[in-house]
Amino acid sequence: MSEAEATTSTTDSTEPEKITEDLLEPEAKRRKTAAIQQDEKKYRLEERLGGILCCAVCLDLPKAAVYQCSNGHLMCAGCFTHILADARLRDETSTCPTCRVEICKTLATRNLAVENAVSELPSECQFCNKQFPRNSLEKHEDEECEDRISGCKYHRIGCPWRGPVHERAQHEKECGHPHKSGAEVMEALEILDQQLIEERKLYKTIFELLGYDKITFNDIQLKPYRTDDFVHRLFYESSRFSAFNNQWVVKAKISDNQKDPTQSSERDMTYQLILKSKTSTPLSLSYIVLRGPVGDVKINPRVYNFDFTEQETETPYEHFPLPDTAECNRLLAAKTINFRLIMFLASK
Template sequence: MSDAEAATSSTETTTETVENVEKMDEINEPEAKRRKLIKNSDLDDKKNRLEERLGSILCCAVCLDLPRAAVYQCENGHLMCAGCFNHLIADARLRDEAATCPSCRVEITKASAIRNLAVENAVSELPSECQYCGKEFPRNSLEKHEEQMCEERISGCKYSRIGCPWRGPMHESKQHEQECPHPRRSGAEVMEALQVIDQQVADERKLYENIFELLGYEKITFNDLQLKSYRTEEFVHRLYYETSRFSAFNNQWLVKAKINNSQKDPTQCSERDITYQLILKSRISCPLNINFVILRGPFGDMKIHPRIYRFDFTEEANESPYMPLSLPDTAECNRLLAAKTINFRLIMFLA
């Protein structure tokens, strides 16, 4: 046998010996350690499977998504998120029908449906992915992470007030701001952006000036009112609201409201709004210049951005045009429709 063949044979023998020793070490590994490794791996798989199963069990029966806030249940225990629950009640009220659970068809009302606090707490602990970085966090801390902590969250340039349109991940904002050309622009070049800001400030100032001017009027009155629903004899899904008559400035008044500007079938539209009008029910001998505004009031929970409206009431024109009730979104409109009554405060100013 040559020297090369001998060296090759020796190397192969050494390799086989090392592999055998490693296999023996693996076989002879302490039983407790091997059980622990296997147990941890199985637990991780079970955890992931459990989270997925819980997500499918605790999801809303309407939108099939995990609730973000309140969770309601029917008499048989089927779950609905607050938005879908209010939407079901609102649709039923618009159709003049009884609302039913989408799973078992049992009747649901504001009185019969109850909050399920255990499910709300359980859902808040389930993991959910951050929409920016993709990492998982408990749902009760996800909002704070996305708004304040995530380095991938979308942010704007600090020079946006002078016209910089840049938007990007938070961790890139510092580098962009160092290179941003807007701070080095002339005043003439940033005038357009400043004019937009000036207009916004002017609108807000005008609103406050109007409020303080109205507070200086001699005749001011307010009434805490309730809008109650009613229907006409038309064979359509139209729901109207009306308050009882109330007294102001020695005259009788009432407020009427309607959904989606009397759309033929509001249940077929995902976007909803409420408009209202102020009606003078008394006979008058001289015009009344009335400014009026609707607020949340002490007995209601309406989320509203107050707007001041003005109308000159005369013998011939005793109804103001329908004005939009400035609600933030459709979800708030559905929440009000789901309630039996809508409580608010009406403030009137007589010039």
């Protein structure tokens, strides 16, 4: 074999090996690609689980309690109470939105396994868009996230700035509100003063009432009933109870300003105090509704006053001081409503 042929032979044998090495991906790139594929697989699984464990009504993952019908269909606490409330308003049997089996407080059960599973699923922070387990997301958004929305420390004197917490220090260095005149600052403080005045007025009124000679309280239980009108309306009424040597009844109704509360997502409750006994002397009464030891209703206390006479035996319907529509639905979902009524009688 000649020298030229040997050289050609050597070149041909090494060329494929060189080409193979050039086509291979770097090790770091292979590891990165594998990690991305693994993450995509993981998130696809989480998305599938989210679709399985979501509420059958709102199609969102529950934030707290999870209820299920006898066939295992899931509902978040808000949708569950809303379904029960709608059924009570329509005088119908509440049913599962998926399989139409009957549901109620006793037939539906909590699914603790789903609640725990959902709490471990990742959810995106509304501020920084990073993923966190649901059971730690609230703490992150409230206390840890550097992008969470914060206000200026001078908001009490009128500064309207709101922005990411990591920009707060820089803003406060440049904020012009500390250098405003006293007259300008007073405009902002007047709003805060008005809120404090309302709170102090309530507390002062309650403490004055506690000094009355005649005070009594009753733990009231409201039960639903319906009128015999063409369009049946839902009311609640208590049994008769005694106070100040007279007989009384509490009556309540849902969404007094709406013809059909089932067609609205906003609901409230109003109530009145009715004197059932005959009285020859006027009764100047103050009354307040509180949660009480039996019920678990959330109430923002308000004091109402009324002068009962022989002709005026019913107070006007006053707002039952519930915080929101969700609390009203929760009360409607229950068979009875329990609270404490405190009554104060002014001495003549």
